[in-house]
Amino acid sequence: MKRLVLERRAAPLAWMGLGAPLLAVALTLIASGLLVRLLGRDPWETFQVFFVTPLSTLYGVSEWLLRASPLILIALGFTVALRANVWNIGAEGMFIVGAIAATVPALAFGDGHPVWLLPLMMLAGALGGMAWAAIPAYLKTRANVNEILVTLMLNYVAGLLLSYLVNGPLRDPAGFNYPQSAPFDPSALFAPWGEAIRLNGSILITLAALPLTWLLLQRSFLGYRMTVSGAAPAAARYAGFGQAGLVWAGLLISGGASGLAGMMEVAGPLGQLPQSVSPGYGFAAIIVAFIGRLKPLGIVLAGLLLSLLYLGGEAAQMSLNLPTAMTRIFQGALLFFLLGADILITHRIRWRER
């Protein structure tokens, strides 16, 4: 009987490394087109609303870049950690703790409008994310505890910590009991770059992180040690590269980037600390990193794509009355198709006799 089998290629198919994400995007579009068709909607009209309408105004383009920025920054951190073979799926929690940590100085010093407030908040946000990342780093290096489970659990703890704070100590006394902090003073905010747009200077942080990540991964000794220890732990031990130090470095860089992204969110579009600071950026950024093939340039493109999915989901809700859950379906499908398509790098599909 003939059946489909997977056959290992003699050598990995190099161009498929780039082909797989494109294939995944195409398959996601086809699958979601069918889903939309099934719901009795016109796929072309839906795609138009999802992918074109959001970018047809200056405001839309500004939102596109504004949303892509934290996704890209978090994905860069995830990539650095993954290079040292550390799976940090706790970016969501580190983002939240970074947002909280940045809120404290914003509320404490905002009244005096100091010029050093924003830099202090950036520092606090990054340190907050790093502190949250230090927990799995400590546990992994001291007790060999699986960082995946710990970082996943800490996402929920961070969400609950945020909920406690905005319902208690950090709640706006003049806010009619709404679970959110007082609005930040303008000195604690990145000033928007235009009258009707929300894009602001925080995007420069992400832009700066791109070449830094490239240098770290491609040109630094730390990046080299991470790569070796991630790919060949035994060789790294032989060369005397301390595994513990690399785990710490990977998690702290990743946590710092995520925390900084959280700071950018409260000091940017949110302008205060609400009960919900992240629409799943920490998880979406993992998809960004994989679709972007763990390379800075690819991550930029993937970040722009995932950001557009958030905007498209909101546009489709407003004009087509489709649930915003479409965005999550797109995200999940994209990751699934990518993981499936990746097999084509190392294997070919054949009809063969069994």
Added chain:
Amino acid sequence: MSDFTLVQGTLAAATPLIFAATGELVGEKAGVINLGIEGMMLVGAVTAFAAGAAGWPVVLALAAAAVAGALAALLFAVLSLSLGANQYAAGLGLGILGSGISAFIGHDYAGVSLTPIAPILLGLDPLVYLALAIAAATGWFLSRSKAGLVVRAVGESPRSAHDIGYPVIAIRYAVTLFGGAMAGLGGAYLALCYTPLWIEDMTAGRGTIALALVVFAAWKPWRVVLGAWLFGGVALSGLFAQGLGVELPSELLSALPYVATILVLALARTRALEVPASLGQTFRVEG
């Protein structure tokens, strides 16, 4: 809920956790870790709710939820078992996709409520007892039956199990689908009995607590039940404490399962944990 005692409330709150964690435990015993429990529970919940709202009998609604959970797990299984994708990444994808699909379908049911399943014994509905029965049967299966031994062998050393002639991939498919069906039932319990009202993302982290529970229970089925009672009781004791005038931040109690699990991971010696040796590793029969 007013005449519900703390004991009854605990047993009810533990039920979705027992379903989902027992399913995950069997999968992990065979070396498969599925981070997408939350997504499978939500798919089960929305399926059961839709079936209930359409007037299906409870038994059929439950069966539909189990099938839906298993189908969600099948997506994960194809990716991670047949196509060799990383189990953690595939599980994350399943979590996002499942929550998206359930929210999408559930959109039409926002605010709809169902009549909860009637209690049969001691003021508790049949699903509470079903979950306990499945947990007990699972414990027996894993420790006493030949098939259970094979499942554990696959988790400890898939290579040796394969060489002896056991179909490793097929066994891993079976346990993964079982895990999906159980997660689906756990979600169905929330939708049909516990909440009986559709709320988007109504599992509220229970899938992750179930994942934590497997670790907390050191991969032993009977401890899953004890842990679920503990976590369920802790969550409820906050409400009761409030009723008695004691102010405790509810978030502190809600965070306990996660914190307790991290502490178990940190403090227990690895040997005491009985972590399946091949957990999370891809196994491939090269042809």
